Amino acid sequence: MAVERTLSIIKPDAVAKNAIGEIYARFEKNGLRIVAAKMMQLSQAQAEGFYAEHKERPFFNDLVGFMTSGPVMVQALEGENAIATNRELMGATDPQKADAGTIRADFAQSVEANAVHGSDSSESAAREVAFFFEDGEICSRG
Numbered sequence: 001m002a003v004e005r006t007l008s009i010i011k012p013d014a015v016a017k018n019a020i021g022e023i024y025a026r027f028e029k030n031g032l033r034i035v036a037a038k039m040m041q042l043s044q045a046q047a048e049g050f051y052a053e054h055k056e057r058p059f060f061n062d063l064v065g066f067m068t069s070g071p072v073m074v075q076a077l078e079g080e081n082a083i084a085t086n087r088e089l090m091g092a093t094d095p096q097k098a099d100a101g102t103i104r105a106d107f108a109q110s111v112e113a114n115a116v117h118g119s120d121s122s123e124s125a126a127r128e129v130a131f132f133f134e135d136g137e138i139c140s141r142g
Ligand code: DAT
Pocket: 054, 059, 063, 092, 093, 111, 112, 114, 116, 117, 118, 120
């Protein structure tokens, strides 16, 4: 399995809970290296652009409202099989359906306030990492 990069966001609910460190520890204990990171308050335009694939969904306006409701922590993660590894660590979108021990089972409140984002394919990972980081901001240790 090749070394991959993926884009992770710790969402406003988990930042508000002071859970950044606990979530970072899960990444690091599972072979994912943080190779770029920034805390941001997303603008409406940034949230709409990032989630453009969902713009026809009924929850889109609520999703954008939630993602702009407070600061987020954005990071690029690197490691073997990083995209799928991060999705496994996150758990299912709906925390009620997320496996025990996953980030969403442990930190999320609802389908909307679900603690973390993670890229779901190599195409979305490439787009999403580039959405937030210039090449020169990524400190690859692969
Ligand atoms: P994921 O974040 O697991 O990749 P997704 O890409 O299907 O899930 O949806 C993106 C986000 O949109 C998700 O994290 C929370 C929100 N969302 C998805 N389905 C929703 C729903 N039925 N009601 C409210 N928000 C929803």
